[in-house]
Amino acid sequence: MAPRIGIIGGGIGGLTLALALRRRGLTADVFEQASELREIGAAVALSANATRELERLGCLDAIAALSCQPSELIWRGWTDDGRVAAFPVARDGAYRARFGAPYFGIHRADLQRVLGTAHGPDRLHLGHRLLALVPEGDAIVLQFANGHTTRVDVLVGADGVRSQVRQFVAGEERAAYSGTSAFRGIVPVRDLPSLPDPQALQFWMGPNAHLLHYAIGPSGKDVNFFAVVEGPERWAHETWTAPAAPDEATVAFAGWHPAVVEMVSAVPHKVRWGLFTVRPLQTWCRGRAVLLGDAAHGMLPHHGQGANTTIEDSITLAELLPARLQDFEAAMQRYQMLRRARTRIIQRSSRATNASLHLPDNAVAGRSARLARFPERFGWIHEFDALKDVTSRAASVLTVRQKAWSLGHAADTVAD
Numbered sequence: 467m468a469p470r471i472g473i474i475g476g477g478i479g480g481l482t483l484a485l486a487l488r489r490r491g492l493t494a495d496v497f498e499q500a501s502e503l504r505e506i507g508a509a510v511a512l513s514a515n516a517t518r519e520l521e522r523l524g525c526l527d528a529i530a531a532l533s534c535q536p537s538e539l540i541w542r543g544w545t546d547d548g549r550v551a552a553f554p555v556a557r558d559g560a561y562r563a564r565f566g567a568p569y570f571g572i573h574r575a576d577l578q579r580v581l582g583t584a585h586g587p588d589r590l591h592l593g594h595r596l597l598a599l600v601p602e603g604d605a606i607v608l609q610f611a612n613g614h615t616t617r618v619d620v621l622v623g624a625d626g627v628r629s630q631v632r633q634f635v636a637g638e639e640r641a642a643y644s645g646t647s648a649f650r651g652i653v654p655v656r657d658l659p660s661l662p663d664p665q666a667l668q669f670w671m672g673p674n675a676h677l678l679h680y681a682i683g684p685s686g687k688d689v690n691f692f693a694v695v696e697g698p699e700r701w702a703h704e705t706w707t708a709p710a711a712p713d714e715a716t717v718a719f720a721g722w723h724p725a726v727v728e729m730v731s732a733v734p735h736k737v738r739w740g741l742f743t744v745r746p747l748q749t750w751c752r753g754r755a756v757l758l759g760d761a762a763h764g765m766l767p768h769h770g771q772g773a774n775t776t777i778e779d780s781i782t783l784a785e786l787l788p789a790r791l792q793d794f795e796a797a798m799q800r801y802q803m804l805r806r807a808r809t810r811i812i813q814r815s816s817r818a819t820n821a822s823l824h825l826p827d828n829a830v831a832g833r834s835a836r837l838a839r840f841p842e843r844f845g846w847i848h849e850f851d852a853l854k855d856v857t858s859r860a861a862s863v864l865t866v867r868q869k870a871w872s873l874g875h876a877a878d879t880v881a882d
């Protein structure tokens with residue numbers, strides 16, 4: 467009999483996993499605490515390592531219809547619009563030619579909707595917040611806040627950076643505050659008269675802060691921005707957001723290039739978002755429970771890889787979840803082995819990138835040279851093919867290539 471698979475979390479990871487399992491002929495029930503699939507006011511950049519998988523899952527046309535591709539990737543300083551480094555993305559088809567799949571900026575709600583529609587309503591249980599999980603023999607009983615209980619043979623924790631399933635798998639591993647926070651918003655391009663290259667994905671880098679933006683939606687008429695500042699030192703809130711004084715964001719970016727000031731001033735900032743990570747876990751599975759995505763490796767968003775590596779996890783896990791439960795433990799060891807090294811390196815590099823983006827003016831000389839080699843140094847993130855990786859690698863050992871790759875990239879960041 468096929469195992470009963472329960473996925474906690476109907477976010478990007480949970481839904482992608484359910485679709486990937488279906489491709490293998492396995493079905494899963496997705497339990498999502500929200501009463502509808504939506505995420506307001508935020509966007510996501512999908513890189514080739516994820517879009518090649520979404521294409522295989524048959525979702526890419528629907529995503530492409532709701533997205534736009536950045537013309538270029540550009541870094542600038544904080545006061546003038548001189549380019550520190552720049553590379554074509556959509557321009558001349560450069561990114562797709564190099565990595566074999568496109569780069570898209572999309573509203574997160576649109577991505578959720580595409581994945582949710584592809585999954586269908588039948589096994590998507592909205593309004594189901596997991597309260598407790600109780601092992602019963604080899605199975606796990608799930609108890610939800612709405613009073614519903616169910617029994618599964620395999621439980622996947624795709625419940626995000628504050629995962630409850632992680633507590634069961636790894637003990638009291640709480641999300642760790644990074645010491646940085648962000649103001650974010652979506653602004654029509656027409657309200658940004660000073661913005662050079664509005665269709666590009668751009669970083670503006672200054673002392674103790676940076677602002678990243680890219681166009682989203684089919685026509686690229688809106689710009690999603692993410693303005694990161696150092697501090698506050700401690701996060702004394704149980705929530706993602708903390709109240710912000712009306713002028714906190716504009717004060718943090720006062721004196722920056724007019725395009726940055728226009729962007730930050732264009733939306734009211736009632737809150738700031740704390741940026742959290744998950745410390746590298748020793749194990750991603752316990753008994754019949756296993757983690758994926760932010761629950762396993764929540765990372766800073768400075769490589770734009772949280773969602774993309776989560777999609778990779780989903781593909782790998784779907785390929786490895788065995789139809790026969792006798793093989794579960796060995797399969798999950800392999801899943802952990804394949805995913806832990808890569809996600810740790812990207813996690814570490816994202817953290818170091820924060821420091822590099824926030825350098826004082828007197829320390830930026832080496833950074834320009836490093837950014838000029840960005841495609842050579844970080845192409846490995848984008849060229850990765852999770853499906854090929856899991857189907858082609860030997861069952862239980864790291865290949866020589868993987869070992870070399872891990873060693874070669876362990877220290878590779880845009881920081882010193």
Ligand SMILES: Cc1cc2nc3c(=O)[nH]c(=O)nc-3n(C[C@H](O)[C@H](O)[C@H](O)COP(=O)(O)OP(=O)(O)OC[C@H]3O[C@@H](n4cnc5c(N)ncnc54)[C@H](O)[C@@H]3O)c2cc1C
Binds near residue numbers: 477498511630
């Ligand atoms: C501001 C910001 C910008 C980002 N930009 C990018 C980007 O450009 N590119 C990128 O790759 N990544 C980006 N990320 C990271 C990305 O959003 C995450 O890595 C990704 O969403 C992780 O997917 P997930 O499925 O693991 O978790 P989530 O998408 O967080 O989904 C978890 C789901 O679990 C549900 N859930 C939680 N607890 C329970 C429970 N007890 N019971 C039932 N359901 C539960 C939640 O409601 C949610 O729907 C960004 C993150 C932030 C904060």
